Amino acid sequence: MKRSRYVIYDHLEELSNQHKRVTTMDIAESTGLSRNVVTTYLSQLLTEGLVEKYGTRPVYWQPVQEQIDPFAIFIGADGSLKEEIDECKAAVTYPPKGFPVLITGESGVGKSYLAALIHQYAIEQEVIAKTGRFVTLNCADYANNPELLSSVLFGYRKGAFTGADQDTEGLIQQADGGFIFLDEVHRLNSENQEKLFTLLDLGKYYPLGEKEQAIEVDLRFIFATTESLDETLLRTFQRRVPMVIHLPAFHERPIHERLKITLSNFVQESKNLNKEFDLSLAEVFQLVNQQYRGNLGDLKNRVRLLCARAFMDQKEQSVIELGTKTEGGIRIAHDTAFDLEINRLFEDRFTQLTQAVLVFEKLSEMNECRFLIQTEIKKIHRQFNRSDLTTLIVDSYLEIIKQQLAIQRRRYGVFNQLEKDSLQQAALILYLFVEAKDQQYQLDDVIERVKELYPRSYYLIGELIDDLRKTLQIEEKGIDYLKCLFLFILIGEEHQEIEKVPFLCLLLSHGSMASSIQTVVNSLCQNYLFEAFDMPIDASMKQISLEVTKFIQKQTKQNQEVILLFDMGSLSQMYKEIKKQSDADLLVINNLTTSMALDVGLKVQQQMSFKEIAKKAESYSELTNVQYFEGISQNRNIIVSCMSGAGLSEEIKRIMNQCLREDTEIITMDYKDLKQTLSSHDLDYFSNTQMILTTTDIDSFEALSILNIYDVMEQSGAEQLKQLLMQNGESEENCEALLEQLLQFFTLEGIGARLQFLNPKIVIQEVQEIIEKYEQYYELKLSGRDLLNISMHIALMIERLMVNPEEESEPEILDDEKKEFYGVSKSIFYAVEKKYNIAVDDYELSLMYELLRMR
Numbered sequence: 001m002k003r004s005r006y007v008i009y010d011h012l013e014e015l016s017n018q019h020k021r022v023t024t025m026d027i028a029e030s031t032g033l034s035r036n037v038v039t040t041y042l043s044q045l046l047t048e049g050l051v052e053k054y055g056t057r058p059v060y061w062q063p064v065q066e067q068i069d070p071f072a073i074f075i076g077a078d079g080s081l082k083e084e085i086d087e088c089k090a091a092v093t094y095p096p097k098g099f100p101v102l103i104t105g106e107s108g109v110g111k112s113y114l115a116a117l118i119h120q121y122a123i124e125q126e127v128i129a130k131t132g133r134f135v136t137l138n139c140a141d142y143a144n145n146p147e148l149l150s151s152v153l154f155g156y157r158k159g160a161f162t163g164a165d166q167d168t169e170g171l172i173q174q175a176d177g178g179f180i181f182l183d184e185v186h187r188l189n190s191e192n193q194e195k196l197f198t199l200l201d202l203g204k205y206y207p208l209g210e211k212e213q214a215i216e217v218d219l220r221f222i223f224a225t226t227e228s229l230d231e232t233l234l235r236t237f238q239r240r241v242p243m244v245i246h247l248p249a250f251h252e253r254p255i256h257e258r259l260k261i262t263l264s265n266f267v268q269e270s271k272n273l274n275k276e277f278d279l280s281l282a283e284v285f286q287l288v289n290q291q292y293r294g295n296l297g298d299l300k301n302r303v304r305l306l307c308a309r310a311f312m313d314q315k316e317q318s319v320i321e322l323g324t325k326t327e328g329g330i331r332i333a334h335d336t337a338f339d340l341e342i343n344r345l346f347e348d349r350f351t352q353l354t355q356a357v358l359v360f361e362k363l364s365e366m367n368e369c370r371f372l373i374q375t376e377i378k379k380i381h382r383q384f385n386r387s388d389l390t391t392l393i394v395d396s397y398l399e400i401i402k403q404q405l406a407i408q409r410r411r412y413g414v415f416n417q418l419e420k421d422s423l424q425q426a427a428l429i430l431y432l433f434v435e436a437k438d439q440q441y442q443l444d445d446v447i448e449r450v451k452e453l454y455p456r457s458y459y460l461i462g463e464l465i466d467d468l469r470k471t472l473q474i475e476e477k478g479i480d481y482l483k484c485l486f487l488f489i490l491i492g493e494e495h496q497e498i499e500k501v502p503f504l505c506l507l508l509s510h511g512s513m514a515s516s517i518q519t520v521v522n523s524l525c526q527n528y529l530f531e532a533f534d535m536p537i538d539a540s541m542k543q544i545s546l547e548v549t550k551f552i553q554k555q556t557k558q559n560q561e562v563i564l565l566f567d568m569g570s571l572s573q574m575y576k577e578i579k580k581q582s583d584a585d586l587l588v589i590n591n592l593t594t595s596m597a598l599d600v601g602l603k604v605q606q607q608m609s610f611k612e613i614a615k616k617a618e619s620y621s622e623l624t625n626v627q628y629f630e631g632i633s634q635n636r637n638i639i640v641s642c643m644s645g646a647g648l649s650e651e652i653k654r655i656m657n658q659c660l661r662e663d664t665e666i667i668t669m670d671y672k673d674l675k676q677t678l679s680s681h682d683l684d685y686f687s688n689t690q691m692i693l694t695t696t697d698i699d700s701f702e703a704l705s706i707l708n709i710y711d712v713m714e715q716s717g718a719e720q721l722k723q724l725l726m727q728n729g730e731s732e733e734n735c736e737a738l739l740e741q742l743l744q745f746f747t748l749e750g751i752g753a754r755l756q757f758l759n760p761k762i763v764i765q766e767v768q769e770i771i772e773k774y775e776q777y778y779e780l781k782l783s784g785r786d787l788l789n790i791s792m793h794i795a796l797m798i799e800r801l802m803v804n805p806e807e808e809s810e811p812e813i814l815d816d817e818k819k820e821f822y823g824v825s826k827s828i829f830y831a832v833e834k835k836y837n838i839a840v841d842d843y844e845l846s847l848m849y850e851l852l853r854m855r
């Protein structure tokens with residue numbers, strides 16, 4: 001509910017709009033609240049700076065008039081031309097007198113319009129008086145008569161030339177206190193240029209026929225040119241006019257701005273003719289996607305012509321139709337306005353939306369998450385005004401999404417369960433995304449989670465958005481959030497079918513056969529089974545493999561089984577190329593036909609196992625060859641999988657690669673994937689796997705050796721690892737090196753993670769020396785796990801004592817053994833105590849004693 005004081009504000013605004021001088025009593029009557037309550041709220045609004053008062057007895061109230069930025073109506077000012085507009089603003093306000101601006105760009109890009117807005121901005125900013133004029137001159141109009149131009153610009157004295165019968169002031173004089181805008185400035189001849197430069201440099205000029213008395217003026221300059229700045233005159237100009245603003249051609253502007261420009265032209269015509277238009281989107285997009293020599297000016301004329309013709313033919317009709325609306329259309333009403341306030345209202349709504357609805361905990365609840373998005377979108381939708389241009393743009397986006405969805409539906413056989421309002425919601429989300437500029441997105445973990453939960457759906461949405469991006473030329477920034485929102489809205493519950501498909505299935509062909517087979521199979525199966533790549537006729541194996549690599553890289557799950565059907569070429573070469581990309585199972589079948597793809601597709605759909613599909617494929621036809629590999633890798637391998645994350649597994653892989661024979665492949669796997677792989681395959685699958693190293697115990701085949709990395713820190717675990725490695729031909733030396741490196745890594749790693757101040761690399765050495773001394777003195781050999789434990793204890797103790805020196809502890813009564821231990825310890829710790837300025841007291845020593853005595 002709206003806060004009461006804002007209700008008061010609304011009433012005040014309404015009363016003021018009726019041109020009333022509003023008193024407290026007026027508001028009390030209008031709201032039905034008591035005078036006292038109204039007074040209290042008004043004072044709160046006054047403090048908030050939302051209202052102001054004037055007069056005494058009675059006091060009148062009025063809403064504070066917000067300063068309107070004149071550039072706000074310049075389409076692109078808060079979008080692609082934001083930087084340029086900021087520069088214009090700086091040129092106006094730069095003390096003491098701003099500086100001149102040179103606007104470049106093709107004909108009709110908005111140079112004159114921008115110049116006029118700069119003038120308005122200067123008035124708004126009070127850097128010139130309200131009476132400061134905006135005087136313009138197109139130098140091209142006088143290009144053949146420089147004398148005349150000079151007289152028009154600088155004025156003349158009586159008798160300066162034949163017919164000069166009185167002193168006449170020039171445009172420069174008229175612009176005194178304001179702006180002069182010189183369009184097509186490159187058409188000035190050299191003499192006039194000189195005069196202009198003197199004026200720019202000294203603020204003085206001589207009218208024609210005046211040699212003695214220079215006239216001093218205080219004016220600002222804006223120049224414009226359609227020429228490139230390489231031209232000599234313009235280079236001299238640039239030295240004096242440091243601020244150059246380039247306006248891009250219409251076709252270079254982003255699509256949403258081209259749409260705004262085009263539609264606002266129609267709105268203007270609707271106003272002129274006082275008629276509504278039913279506009280076909282095909283017509284709009286034809287206009288939007290064209291290049292015009294005269295840019296926005298030409299476009300304006302084109303729209304005017306179109307409207308005029310249709311008006312002539314359909315004068316009697318209340319709504320005029322423009323183009324055929326088979327591909328959708330939008331209604332332009334004469335009161336359709338481009339409401340800047342509304343626009344501003346939505347500016348950062350996309351970020352708010354993502355933050356409000358992409359809640360990590362809810363992501364796995366498809367329905368709930370979608371409901372949240374829909375609720376937020378509905379709230380935003382309610383703020384839309386039917387007569388606003390924004391609505392038309394959203395409608396256009398809706399049509400574009402519809403078209404792209406139709407393409408994707410044909411290709412992938414999905415997007416079949418769209419809810420009624422989904423398209424409208426997606427269009428609004430897209431609108432908010434496009435308008436949300438310079439927003440900070442900080443939900444990376446959310447994206448990762450969505451990718452993990454819905455990998456195939458995310459891929460499909462990615463393809464849709466890639467196509468949309470091409471059509472709309474939208475920015476990359478934040479695109480992943482758009483994908484997430486689209487996924488919930490457009491795929492929704494359909495994800496269950498999409499995610500069920502367990503393999504990556506690819507069709508590859510020279511020419512367009514792959515994509516047409518893809519269309520048939522995916523549409524018949526009503527699911528995304530196959531991705532297809534049509535390759536040029538002369539595509540090399542390298543190009544093909546590059547395409548496949550790119551595709552695999554786009555997938556969230558990298559190690560998925562791949563089924564690849566292709567038309568011609570060497571089967572074994574294709575197999576080899578693709579196998580390089582992934583360790584996962586691979587089935588390659590050649591001589592692709594539609595019925596073969598359909599057969600494979602159906603088997604995949606029925607969740608047949610990889611091996612069964614591969615076996616069945618062998619019987620396709622005499623012409624077909626099949627090669628497949630089911631197994632974790634063809635090489636002798638060790639799988640490393642740490643529950644605490646890929647980083648740790650990668651580190652262990654690095655160490656193993658350093659220490660072990662080169663021909664042992666170390667494969668890292670996500671812990672969940674490992675569990676799944678173990679449960680969904682038989683032992684044969686792991687025939688080349690020597691062992692699996694994990695951080696958590698997993699149940700598996702008895703014949704498969706699974707070792708806990710932490711057990712390897714123990715004597716018995718270390719022995720087991722060594723034995724296994726040596727059975728497979730690893731030298732004892734390599735095994736010892738590996739054990740030592742692992743131990744060091746875990747010690748360093750564990751301690752490093754816990755130490756806040758000390759450098760673990762240095763401390764660990766000192767700690768190792770301490771432990772070695774104990775081992776020597778007591779003739780001990782500590783096992784890996786104990787070593788880790790005690791090293792950790794000592795390192796953390798050193799830091800703890802540094803940061804929080806302990807109070808002297810109560811002396812305890814010591815037996816002989818302890819006495820000896822304390823004595824030895826004092827000398828062992830001596831160096832460290834000195835270095836870190838700490839005192840290892842009896843209490844600490846008693847802990848150490850306990851730790852070591854237990855060994």
Ligand SMILES: Nc1ncnc2c1ncn2[C@@H]1O[C@H](COP(=O)(O)OP(=O)(O)OP(=O)(O)O)[C@@H](O)[C@H]1O
Pocket residue numbers: 073074075076105106107108109110111112113114183226261296297300
């Ligand atoms: N950013 C914009 N937003 C809205 N309308 C614009 C914008 N830029 C230009 N226009 C409109 O486009 C038309 C052409 O603009 P303008 O005349 O300023 O172009 P120009 O670059 O000065 O052209 P020329 O070089 O031919 O003089 C005008 O009707 C103007 O109102």
